Amino acid sequence: xxxxxxxxxxxxxxxxxxxxxxxxxxxxxxxxxxxxxxxxxxxxxxxxxxxxxxxxxxxxxxxxxxxxxxxxxxxxxxxxxxxxxxxxxxxxxxxxxxxxxxxxxxxxxxxxxxxxxxxxxxxxxxxxxxxxxxxxxxxxxxxxxxxxxxxxxxxxxxxxxxxxxxxxxxxxxxxxxxxxxxxxxxxxxxxxxxxxxxxxxxxxxxxxxxxxxxxxxxxxxxxxxxxxxxxxxxxxxxxxxxxxxxxxxxxxxxxxxxxxxxxxxxxxxxxxxxxxxxxxxxxxxxxxxxxxxxxxxxxxxxxxxxxxxxxxxxxxxxxxxxxxxxxxxxxxxxxxxxxxxxxxxxxxxxxxxxxxxxxxxxxxxxxxxxxxxxxxxxxxxxxxxxxxxxxxxxxxxxxxxxxxxxxxxxxxxxxxxxxxxxxx
Amino acid sequence: xxxxxxxxxxxxxxxxxxxxxxxxxxxxxxxxxxxxxxxxxxxxxxxxxxxxxxxxxxxxxxxxxxxxxxxxxxxxxxxxxxxxxxxxxxxxxxxxxxxxxxxxxxxxxxxxxxxxxxxxxxxxxxxxxxxxxxxxxxxxxxxxxxxxxxxxxxxxxxxxxxxxxxxxxxxxxxxxxxxxxxxxxxxxxxxxxxxxxxxxxxxxxxxxxxxxxxxxxxxxxxxxxxxxxxxxxxxxxxxxxxxxxxxxxxxxxxxxxxxxxxxxxxxxxxxxxxxxxxxxxxxxxxxxxxxxxxxxxxxxxxxxxxxxxxxxxxxxxxxxxxxxxxxxxxxxxxxxxxxxxxxxxxxxxxxxxxxxxxxxxxxxxxxxxxxxxxxxxxxxxxxxxxxxxxxxxxxxxxxxxxxxxxxxxxxxxxxxxxxxxxxx
Numbered sequence: 001x002x003x004x005x006x007x008x009x010x011x012x013x014x015x016x017x018x019x020x021x022x023x024x025x026x027x028x029x030x031x032x033x034x035x036x037x038x039x040x041x042x043x044x045x046x047x048x049x050x051x052x053x054x055x056x057x058x059x060x061x062x063x064x065x066x067x068x069x070x071x072x073x074x075x076x077x078x079x080x081x082x083x084x085x086x087x088x089x090x091x092x093x094x095x096x097x098x099x100x101x102x103x104x105x106x107x108x109x110x111x112x113x114x115x116x117x118x119x120x121x122x123x124x125x126x127x128x129x130x131x132x133x134x135x136x137x138x139x140x141x142x143x144x145x146x147x148x149x150x151x152x153x154x155x156x157x158x159x160x161x162x163x164x165x166x167x168x169x170x171x172x173x174x175x176x177x178x179x180x181x182x183x184x185x186x187x188x189x190x191x192x193x194x195x196x197x198x199x200x201x202x203x204x205x206x207x208x209x210x211x212x213x214x215x216x217x218x219x220x221x222x223x224x225x226x227x228x229x230x231x232x233x234x235x236x237x238x239x240x241x242x243x244x245x246x247x248x249x250x251x252x253x254x255x256x257x258x259x260x261x262x263x264x265x266x267x268x269x270x271x272x273x274x275x276x277x278x279x280x281x282x283x284x285x286x287x288x289x290x291x292x293x294x295x296x297x298x299x300x301x302x303x304x305x306x307x308x309x310x311x312x313x314x315x316x317x318x319x320x321x322x323x324x325x326x327x328x329x330x331x332x333x334x335x336x337x338x339x340x341x342x343x344x345x346x347x348x349x350x351x352x353x354x355x356x357x358x359x360x361x362x363x364x365x366x367x368x369x370x371x372x373x374x375x376x377x378x379x380x381x382x383x384x385x386x387x388x389x390x391x392x393x394x395x396x397x398x399x400x401x402x403x404x405x406x407x408x409x410x411x412x413x414x415x416x417x418x419x420x421x422x423x424x
Numbered sequence: 425x426x427x428x429x430x431x432x433x434x435x436x437x438x439x440x441x442x443x444x445x446x447x448x449x450x451x452x453x454x455x456x457x458x459x460x461x462x463x464x465x466x467x468x469x470x471x472x473x474x475x476x477x478x479x480x481x482x483x484x485x486x487x488x489x490x491x492x493x494x495x496x497x498x499x500x501x502x503x504x505x506x507x508x509x510x511x512x513x514x515x516x517x518x519x520x521x522x523x524x525x526x527x528x529x530x531x532x533x534x535x536x537x538x539x540x541x542x543x544x545x546x547x548x549x550x551x552x553x554x555x556x557x558x559x560x561x562x563x564x565x566x567x568x569x570x571x572x573x574x575x576x577x578x579x580x581x582x583x584x585x586x587x588x589x590x591x592x593x594x595x596x597x598x599x600x601x602x603x604x605x606x607x608x609x610x611x612x613x614x615x616x617x618x619x620x621x622x623x624x625x626x627x628x629x630x631x632x633x634x635x636x637x638x639x640x641x642x643x644x645x646x647x648x649x650x651x652x653x654x655x656x657x658x659x660x661x662x663x664x665x666x667x668x669x670x671x672x673x674x675x676x677x678x679x680x681x682x683x684x685x686x687x688x689x690x691x692x693x694x695x696x697x698x699x700x701x702x703x704x705x706x707x708x709x710x711x712x713x714x715x716x717x718x719x720x721x722x723x724x725x726x727x728x729x730x731x732x733x734x735x736x737x738x739x740x741x742x743x744x745x746x747x748x749x750x751x752x753x754x755x756x757x758x759x760x761x762x763x764x765x766x767x768x769x770x771x772x773x774x775x776x777x778x779x780x781x782x783x784x785x786x787x788x789x790x791x792x793x794x795x796x797x798x799x800x801x802x803x804x805x806x807x808x809x810x811x812x813x814x815x816x817x818x819x820x821x822x823x824x825x826x827x828x829x830x831x832x833x834x835x836x837x838x839x840x841x842x843x844x845x846x847x848x
Contacts, residue, residue, distance in 0.1 A: 002746060021571045021713070031756055032638070034748030128568060134714035136568030143567070144552060144560030147445045147733030214456070272719060275699050289445070289726030290558035295696060295717035302713030309571030317742065317749045322426060324458030325741045332455055 001034055004316050007041040007066040009088055010079030011051060011059075014102050014129065015042070017305025018076060018312075019054060025309065035316045041066050043079070063088055067095050074315055076308060077101045078129075086110055093117045093125065098319070100311040102129035102304060108203035108219040111210050112331040124318050124326045126311035131204045132157060132281045134296035134303035136310065141211050142328035145285070145292065150212040152252040152286040154424070157204040159279035159298040160188045160195040161227050161247045166277040169235050169244060175228065187279055197226035198262040201249040208283070209251030209260045216331035217251065217260045223340050225263040234419060237350065237390045238266050241376055244274040248424065257338030266348050266423040273424070341399040346375070346423035349391045349401075351408065352415040355381065359413045363389065370404040372396045386415075392423065425458055428740050431465040431490040433512055434503030435475060435483075438526050438553065439466070441729025442500060442736075443478060449733065459740045465490050467503070487512055491519050498739055500732060501525045502553075510534055517541045517549065522743070524735040526553035526728060532627035532643040535634050536755040548742050548750045550735035555628045556581060556705045558720035558727035560734065565635050566752035569709070569716065574636040576676040576710040578848070581628040583703035583722040584612045584619040585651050585671045590701040593659050593668060599652065611703050621650035622686040625673040632707070633675030633684045640755035641675065641684045647764050649687040658843060661774065661814045662690050665800055668698040672848065681762030690772050690847040697848070765823040770799070770847035773815045773825075775832065776839040779805060783837045787813065794828040796820045810839075816847065 006022070008015050019039055030036050042058045043066060044051075051059075066072060075092040077085055077099060085106050092099050094117065101107065107114070107130050118125035128138040132155075141150075156162050160182055167178035179196070182188035194200045202222040209217040227247050238245050243266035251260045267274045272293055276282040281298040285291060297303055318326050353359050360379065367374060373394040380388045393401070405417050430446070432439050443463055454460050466482045467490060468475075475483075490496060499516040501509055501523060509530045516523050518541065525531065531538070531554050542549035552562040556579075565574075580586050584606055591602035603620070606612035618624045626646040633641040651671050662669050667690035675684045691698040696717055700706040705722040709715060721727055742750050777783050784803065791798060797818040804812045817825070829841050 024573075025571065028638075032748075032754050034746065134716050136564050136716070139563065139568040140560050143738060144563040144734045145730060146737050147449060147730030149448075272699065275696070287730075289730050290721050290724060292558050292560070293719035295719065297714050300714060306569060306571030306711075306713050310568045313570050314567060317745050320744050320746060321741050322458065322744060324456075330456050 001030065001036050003036045003038065004073055005038055005040040005071045006074045006076060006312065007043065007069070007072045008039060009043045009075060009077045011042050011044050011054060012078065013301045014304045014308065015078040016051065016054065017301030018078065018308045021302065021305050021309045022312070029313065033313065033316070037312060037316065040072060041069065067091055072097060073319065074098045074100060074312060076312065077103055078308065080105070082106050082109065089114060090117055093121050093123055096121050096123055098124040098315045100126045100308055100315060102308055104130040104203045104207060108206040111207065111218070112216040115327060115330055118327055119324070119330070122323045122326065124315040126315055127207070128311045129304045129307035131207050132283065132296070133299045133307055135281060135283060135294045136307065137208065137283050137294055138211065139310065140292070140294065141208070141285070148287040148289050150285060150287050152250065153205070153208050153212045154273060154284040154286065155205060155208065155249045156246055156273060156276050156282045157201045157249045157298070158195055158247060159281060160192060162276065162281070163187045163279045164196070165227060165230070165245060165247065168230070168232060170277070172232060174232055175230055196228055198224045198247060201247060201262045205249035205251050205260050205262060209258060210331055211329045212251060213253050213258050213333065213335065214329060214331060215258055215333040215335045217258060217337070221260060221337055223261040223263070227264055229419065230264055234350065237378070238348065240378060240390070241266070241392050242269050243267060243423065244269055245421070246273060248273070253335070254338070255342070257336050257342055259338040259340070259343060261340060264421055266421055268424065271424060341397070341402065343398045343422070344395050345398065346395055347393045347401050348421045348423050349393070350418040351389045351391070352418050353387045353389060354413045354415065355385045355387050356413050359387070360389070362411055362413065363408055366404045366407045367393070370400040372400055372404055425454060425460050427460045427462065428497055429462055429464040429495045430498045430500060430736065431467065431493070431496045432463060433467045433487070433499060433501045435466050435468050435478060436502065437725045438728045438732065439502040440475065440478065441725030442502060442732040445726065445729050445733045446736070453737065457737065457740070461736060461740065464496060465493065491515055496521065497743065498522045498524060498736060500736065501527055502732065504529070506530050506533065513538060514541055517545050517547055520545050520547055522548040522739045524550045524732055524739060526732055528554040528627045528631060532630040535631065535642070536640040539751060539754055542751055543748070543754070546747045546750065548739040550739055551631070552735045553728045553731035555631055556707065556720070557723045557731055559705060559707060559718045560731065561632065561707050561718055562635065563734065564716070564718065565632070565709070572711040572713050574709060574711045576674065577629070577632050577636045578697065578708040578710065579629060579632065579673045580670055580697060580700050580706045581625045581673045581722070582619050582671060583705060584616060586700065586705070587611045587703045588620070589651060589654070589669060589671060592654070592656060594701070596656060598656055599654055620652055622648045622671060625671060625686045629673035629675050629684050629686060633682060634755055635753045636675060637677050637682050637757065637759065638753060638755060639682055639757040639759045641682060641761070645684060645761055647685040647687070651688055653843065654688055658774065661802070662772065664802060664814070665690070665816050666693050667691060667847065668693055669845070670697060672697070677759070678762070679766070681760045681766055683762040683764070683767060685764060688845055690845055692848065695848060765821070765826065767822045767846070768819050769822065770819050771817045771825050772845045772847050773817070774842040775813045775815070776842050777811045777813060778837045778839065779809045779811050780837050783811070784813070786835055786837065787832055790828045790831045791817070794824040796824055796828055
């Protein structure tokens with residue numbers, strides 16, 4: 001029987017989830033795979049802290065005692081943070097240890113660097129737990145669907161914002177009310193910035209784009225817009241046209257460029273992503289050879305812990321795999337990154353105007369001039385001299401929309417362009 | 425660079441899809457994984473037949489020329505049928521060749537036998553393409569979610585029947601009309617028996633149950649009921665209670681027994697499976713540590729071909745893996761199989777009665793006697809002496825329902841029990 005010793009870096013929610021699953025499954029893994037997986041060291045900050053169910057003898061505060069332990073073949077990084085995690089990850093890899101990571105913040109910044117180090121040292125670097133705990137999207141893209149060429153990866157990747165938008169859509173809450181409810185229920189953190197500004201989704205789509213298109217896309221390359229400006233009115237107008245507003249994270253390869261972005265998007269009610277509600281996550285993969293969607297909760301100790309365990313078992317299997325075959329993805333392709341203005345999309349526009357004869361003709365003439373076809377339009381009189389125009393365009397370039405709006409904003413009758421949103 | 429030679433057994437839809445993807449991806453696989461995968465032989469019945477894009481020099485009608493070719497490490501069985509495929513699969517494995525199979529009919533009958541042979545010969549047996557082409561459910565259960573313990577696997581596993589039920593539900597077609605439309609559109613085969621009787625779904629849930637619960641469940645162990653008796657009226661009554669009728673394939677471990685079954689089921693409209701429409705497939709995995717759902721088209725040359733290719737690349741990686749680690753699943757557990765009557769479920773009943781005072785009291789007394797609570801009931805007067813009672817029970821044992829119905833059917837006022845359906 002092969003014995004595989006493992007060290008955990010960190011013993012928080014994911015770390016203890018991983019520890020417990022490995023303990024529960026130890027006998028099963030012996031029986032099925034002939035491997036005996038044992039956690040032999042756990043790096044923590046404070047040994048004295050009470051940790052229910054964790055053997056105290058495994059705890060250490062000294063990373064070097066793990067690094068120099070030749071019996072440890074796999075290091076599991078579940079400590080979070082960026083700088084220290086990066087240092088430990090690279091040190092472990094350079095010491096020829098296989099690394100399993102749940103750290104999306106780090107991977108969304110240093111993916112290519114870490115993969116290159118893993119290749120140089122002929123070790124596995126695995127990261128299923130870094131995106132969407134209960135949804136095994138990394139393995140699906142990297143392994144099962146390796147025969148596919150992806151056009152687009154679409155995701156609802158953040159449970160907090162999806163919960164807020166669901167509450168606004170279903171129960172008519174305002175953004176503030178929905179956020180408050182999410183906070184009270186523990187779905188939103190005390191400081192919800194990273195979620196509501198779209199940063200958490202951006203990190204995840206950076207990783208998913210990198211593996212789907214095999215070209216590094218970092219957090220800094222993602223165009224991001226959060227949900228803080230969405231109003232109940234936006235949601236109602238979207239409904240009127242048959243759409244639901246979702247915070248989508250989208251990676252796509254189009255006309256030889258890769259673009260990754262996160263923004264509120266009008267999703268047609270007939271698209272399966274429109275029905276992904278509450279704190280659920282979902283990822284929709286679009287490929288010539290058929291679409292696939294995955295759905296589940298995003299986070300939690302056991303979902304994320306089981307993603308880590310899947311990677312550990314896989315790493316055990318790959319220990320003897322030939323060089324180059326130990327890692328599923330490389331960022332080897334030389335493809336340019338595109339700008340938001342390169343995107344072709346249907347657009348949803350909300351414009352506030354005065355109530356004057358000829359307003360609509362003036363505005364629509366600017367769309368015509370920029371070759372933008374209008375699919376639907378509604379005009380709502382809010383008060384005597386206050387009109388809201390909602391316009392759904394056919395597919396057009398974002399650049400042409402920007403140009404049209406620049407001219408439209410100059411009209412005296414136009415009070416303001418309230419919002420513009422892309423449509424899936 | 426490692427060179428891996430492959431033989432295809434069969435060159436139909438899936439075989440040629442596999443061939444084309446391998447050709448397209450050859451350079452990519454060299455770059456990323458350092459493996460050069462080449463198809464060097466293809467077994468066909470008739471060499472003269474025109475096959476666009478396939479190199480004629482690869483074709484052979486002689487299986488032994490593949491079996492005795494020491495340079496071939498992986499055999500891909502995409503020929504279908506049972507007996508001959510079984511013979512070739514076992515011969516290839518016994519000749520120490522790794523086998524990738526798309527043959528659900530065979531695996532649903534001989535899974536444990538084939539896995540044992542693979543283990544004895546220290547070769548890979550992979551079968552992602554055997555269930556739901558575009559949905560990588562085998563890899564998700566066997567690899568990514570290896571850290572989970574499943575309670576239940578629920579699937580809409582047959583596109584034809586889902587298309588028919590969708591048409592009946594959405595457009596009010598009768599079963600006959602919907603089947604005719606499915607046939608005209610090529611969704612249903614000329615002889616639709618295997619689909620509409622639930623046999624195709626039964627083969628798939630046999631395989632999924634075997635890997636989820638690690639105990640062989642064969643096609644013969646699955647309790648099967650098709651959709652041929654579903655009426656427009658059933659669908660309307662289900663709607664009234666907030667349910668959609670779907671042909672579900674269900675594998676579950678409950679009270680120490682494994683039960684696999686396929687039957688029309690009332691799915692609550694709030695469950696994500698209720699929204700899986702047209703010819704789409706979906707699989708819902710229920711585990712203590714979080715639920716996951718996958719969604720996509722079931723079949724087709726490229727979806728199924730890409731599932732085969734995923735298995736081929738994985739097999740290349742595992743060639744040097746230690747014994748026991750080459751295969752992801754074994755049917756090692758010693759668990760009993762259960763009967764339908766062991767199931768606890770909400771039930772939907774449709775009973776035709778005369779229009780007489782006291783009928784409802786008589787019938788409901790029998791439910792009470794068998795400890796069955798009623799959740800909802802509707803009574804519809806069809807004609808002067810013709811009443812339809814629809815009853816939705818709370819969770820109860822199927823056995824208690826059978827007992828209650830046995831007594832109810834004896835009442836003079838009861839014309840017939842029209843249908844009973846389980847509720848998800």
